[in-house]
Amino acid sequence: MFAEKVIELLKEAERNPVTIDPFNDDKIRQILEEMQTLFRMNMNDANATTENKSLWTTVQVRHSALERNKRCLLAYLYSRMAKIKTLRWEFGAILPADVRELLSDDEYEWFTKYSMNLASYMRSLGQDIGYNGIDLTENLKPPKSLYIEVLCMADYGKLELEDGDVILLKKNSRHFLPTSECQTLIRQGILKQIS
Amino acid sequence: MDLTDDNIALSEDEEEEITAEVVLKTLQSAWQNERLAPEILPHRNDMVECMLGQIQHMERNINKLPKTDLRATIHKMELSRIKFIICNYLKTRLSKIEKYCIPILNEERQRVESGTNFLTPMEYKYAQEYLLNMENHMKTVVLDKMPGNMQMFESNKMAEHPNMQSHVFLKANETINGVVLEDLAGEDEEIDLEEGSQHILQYKPIADLVKNGKVQLI
Amino acid sequence: MDPYEVEFIGENRIISVIPNFSYDKIYLICGEFGPFRAGLPINVPLWLAMMLKQKQKCRIVPPDWMELDTLENIKEEEKRSRFFTKMPNEHYMVEAKLILGAASEDVPNAAEIKTIIKDIWDIRMSKLRTSMDALMKSGGGYGRLDHLTMMEINSAKPLLPSAMDYLLQIQKKAQQRVQQPSALNTSTFSQSGSSQNT
Amino acid sequence: MENSGYLSISDILVTNEKIPCKFLHDLPKMGFLDPSASEDDLKAGTNVEIPLWLAESLHSRRPPLVAVDLPKIYKDSYREILNADACTVDMHKLSQYFYEFGCYIAKHDIKGEVSNTLINTFRQRFRMLLSASVSTDSVGAIQPLSVSERLQAAAAANTEKALSEWLQRGDSILTTANMVANHRKRKRAEMEMH
Numbered sequence: 001m002f003a004e005k006v007i008e009l010l011k012e013a014e015r016n017p018v019t020i021d022p023f024n025d026d027k028i029r030q031i032l033e034e035m036q037t038l039f040r041m042n043m044n045d046a047n048a049t050t051e052n053k054s055l056w057t058t059v060q061v062r063h064s065a066l067e068r069n070k071r072c073l074l075a076y077l078y079s080r081m082a083k084i085k086t087l088r089w090e091f092g093a094i095l096p097a098d099v100r101e102l103l104s105d106d107e108y109e110w111f112t113k114y115s116m117n118l119a120s121y122m123r124s125l126g127q128d129i130g131y132n133g134i135d136l137t138e139n140l141k142p143p144k145s146l147y148i149e150v151l152c153m154a155d156y157g158k159l160e161l162e163d164g165d166v167i168l169l170k171k172n173s174r175h176f177l178p179t180s181e182c183q184t185l186i187r188q189g190i191l192k193q194i195s
Numbered sequence: 196m197d198l199t200d201d202n203i204a205l206s207e208d209e210e211e212e213i214t215a216e217v218v219l220k221t222l223q224s225a226w227q228n229e230r231l232a233p234e235i236l237p238h239r240n241d242m243v244e245c246m247l248g249q250i251q252h253m254e255r256n257i258n259k260l261p262k263t264d265l266r267a268t269i270h271k272m273e274l275s276r277i278k279f280i281i282c283n284y285l286k287t288r289l290s291k292i293e294k295y296c297i298p299i300l301n302e303e304r305q306r307v308e309s310g311t312n313f314l315t316p317m318e319y320k321y322a323q324e325y326l327l328n329m330e331n332h333m334k335t336v337v338l339d340k341m342p343g344n345m346q347m348f349e350s351n352k353m354a355e356h357p358n359m360q361s362h363v364f365l366k367a368n369e370t371i372n373g374v375v376l377e378d379l380a381g382e383d384e385e386i387d388l389e390e391g392s393q394h395i396l397q398y399k400p401i402a403d404l405v406k407n408g409k410v411q412l413i
Numbered sequence: 414m415d416p417y418e419v420e421f422i423g424e425n426r427i428i429s430v431i432p433n434f435s436y437d438k439i440y441l442i443c444g445e446f447g448p449f450r451a452g453l454p455i456n457v458p459l460w461l462a463m464m465l466k467q468k469q470k471c472r473i474v475p476p477d478w479m480e481l482d483t484l485e486n487i488k489e490e491e492k493r494s495r496f497f498t499k500m501p502n503e504h505y506m507v508e509a510k511l512i513l514g515a516a517s518e519d520v521p522n523a524a525e526i527k528t529i530i531k532d533i534w535d536i537r538m539s540k541l542r543t544s545m546d547a548l549m550k551s552g553g554g555y556g557r558l559d560h561l562t563m564m565e566i567n568s569a570k571p572l573l574p575s576a577m578d579y580l581l582q583i584q585k586k587a588q589q590r591v592q593q594p595s596a597l598n599t600s601t602f603s604q605s606g607s608s609q610n611t
Numbered sequence: 612m613e614n615s616g617y618l619s620i621s622d623i624l625v626t627n628e629k630i631p632c633k634f635l636h637d638l639p640k641m642g643f644l645d646p647s648a649s650e651d652d653l654k655a656g657t658n659v660e661i662p663l664w665l666a667e668s669l670h671s672r673r674p675p676l677v678a679v680d681l682p683k684i685y686k687d688s689y690r691e692i693l694n695a696d697a698c699t700v701d702m703h704k705l706s707q708y709f710y711e712f713g714c715y716i717a718k719h720d721i722k723g724e725v726s727n728t729l730i731n732t733f734r735q736r737f738r739m740l741l742s743a744s745v746s747t748d749s750v751g752a753i754q755p756l757s758v759s760e761r762l763q764a765a766a767a768a769n770t771e772k773a774l775s776e777w778l779q780r781g782d783s784i785l786t787t788a789n790m791v792a793n794h795r796k797r798k799r800a801e802m803e804m805h
Binding site for chain 4: 415416417420510542545546549550553564567568570571572575576579580582583584586587588589
């Protein structure tokens with residue numbers, strides 16, 4: 001049957017909606033090859049339609065299969081793009097190595113471009129009135145208190161606060177910090193809020 | 196001590212001055228509507244910038260107060276509430292712009308010409324760049340490797356449209372008579388929205404009422 | 414929306430507190446409040462009241478409606494009526510949760526009040542589910558929901574609107590052919606086993 | 612179904628469902644579409660189940676290349692069961708994409724009976740979604756749902772969970788981002804396996 005490989009690819013993408021799987025280079029190549037084969041067969045048969053009219057319908061059927069493969073491949077890429085966007089919002093502009101390697105080189109390039117476009121938009125916010133931009137990846141939840149107690153989950157190193165104080169974030173150390181200054185570290189899993 | 200600029204002129208040609216309080220209320224309702232409407236709404240950059248100005252002004256003044264001063268903490272808390280609204284509002288818009296970038300850009304081109312643009316210039320630029328990156332990515336990874344007659348990036352097909360017929364909850368800010376609800380059987384129904392009444396109905400017939408502030412999405 | 418976002422919106426409501434400090438007026442962006450006089454009640458936004466309470470700078474004055482007799486009446490009325498009755502305010506549950514959570518010592522009979530508000534909430538939530546089912550059965554295209562508070566409406570999302578959207582889509586897509594008897598050659602369709610149902 | 616756009620994976624999976632068709636013309640070199648046949652060409656008159664996307668495309672040709680039959684779950688006997696009490700039906704067994712697939716099928720059913728069945732079925736089964744949202748225990752007690760029903764019930768259950776957490780708890784705490792947390796979890800699991 002036509003376009004079956006590409007369905008396996010999509011089912012694979014649907015299985016893990018909250019994580020991203022390695023880019024399936026191999027299968028993409030196979031599907032593109034299937035398309036080339038269908039196309040070649042169509043070229044041959046299209047030339048022969050003068051002798052055999054009913055070949056024309058065969059050509060049309062293959063053409064539908066080509067269209068189907070195209071749609072499926074684009075849907076696969078698109079669903080990954082949505083996940084890669086989430087990576088940008090959640091991990092930030094720099095991806096951890098183990099996450100980075102799940103992306104193909106082209107996808108990483110897309111990630112970088114997406115990230116740059118986003119950064120330049122955010123930098124532009126409020127520029128007319130002297131702001132250096134606004135980071136939209138912060139202030140994600142309605143604020144409840146200005147300071148929160150956090151537990152450090154990893155050896156992070158020094159963190160300089162807005163008021164100039166420098167604190168050392170060591171694994172298992174506890175701190176009482178301004179909410180606005182530790183949201184990103186919490187999102188990235190380096191700090192954990194203690195309720 | 197008064198930390199606010201009490202009266203703000205929104206734009207120079209506008210005689211009328213409105214208070215920061217009104218700006219905040221307007222922004223809050225714009226945020227709420229943006230969150231709950233399926234389509235992108237006309238931007239309220241005037242309100243955003245005005246609030247950002249207020250925040251900046253206020254932050255400078257807070258810094259003059261002792262750190263532990265109760266008033267400083269109160270002001271900081273209010274500012275972080277407002278920052279939350281602004282960030283969430285702008286972020287909501289960005290995610291709609293990304294999702295519906297093709298139809299938004301198509302419609303926006305016409306709106307820019309008539310000066311009734313929904314996006315800010317920076318949002319417009321963002322959308323164009325976003326679509327361009329998407330197109331290039333799809334071309335590089337698969338389209339260019341397909342047989343010749345399959346290589347087109349067909350933006351008409353790719354376009355995802357907001358569902359204008361999705362159902363929303365609303366409260367009428369004033370009485371509106373004769374809202375027409377489309378019925379599939381062809382028997383359209385007319386209803387009146389009395390001031391303060393609440394309804395769930397299709398977005399499409401009330402889209403304009405959201406934009407002109409006659410109803411609030413809830 | 415997240416319940417905390419609805420709470421955030423509800424926190425703009427004005428309530429009364431009795432501060433234990435004195436201060437001049439404070440000029441916030443959302444309005445001016447004060448002057449604060451120790452021992453004298455004053456109106457502030459709920460979020461500010463909560464903040465002052467947390468810092469032990471005030472006592473909360475329970476809203477008028479947060480009182481046993483009033484709530485008993487509301488509860489009885491809610492039970493009796495087929496419709497949703499009007500609540501004391503649009504964010505009664507947010508007020509109740511925040512005030513009773515952080516300042517139960519400021520509210521006489523706090524424990525009983527908590528129970529009765531929860532009862533009212535539960536009655537209304539079960540009524541809401543019944544009305545949602547009725548709405549879908551009766552047509553599922555439009556509904557009027559006066560007196561439901563924002564938190565209650567939020568609890569019907571996304572299920573109710575998405576089910577209504579879904580139903581509309583089925584109607585539109587599935588009835589496409591029915592409405593416009595087709596230009597297509599329908600005779601190519603086998604209608605084997607067509608039913609007696611109409 | 613809300614998203615049946617070009618790039619929608621769920622619509623692609625729906626249109627991959629098989630539908631019985633009868634070929635009306637000879638199709639040279641397409642014999643492989645019929646797994647029971649061994650010839651190169653597909654003969655007019657062959658009955659075979661093919662994916663919906665292909666059937667739609669063959670049917671839209673002028674003249675149509677296939678005649679489409681209703682899949683049995685949309686025929687009389689099943690419709691009667693559904694119209695009697697849709698809540699007793701196991702959608703998992705019947706069809707994962709009962710409504711979405713049905714919408715495509717119904718387009719071809721001139722009498723509109725499929726369409727009425729879809730609408731009635733969804734209306735009746737809405738109360739199952741309602742009860743599935745209230746408590747997770749009851750999800751097991753009701754008849755299995757279709758994919759889209761399951762998604763709606765899951766979304767409703769999330770709302771319910773967030774609400775009851777809100778009612779019981781004090782302040783909302785800030786947490787690790789979803790994808791970050793899941794990738795960490797996966798990494799841990801992978802490390803344990805090696």
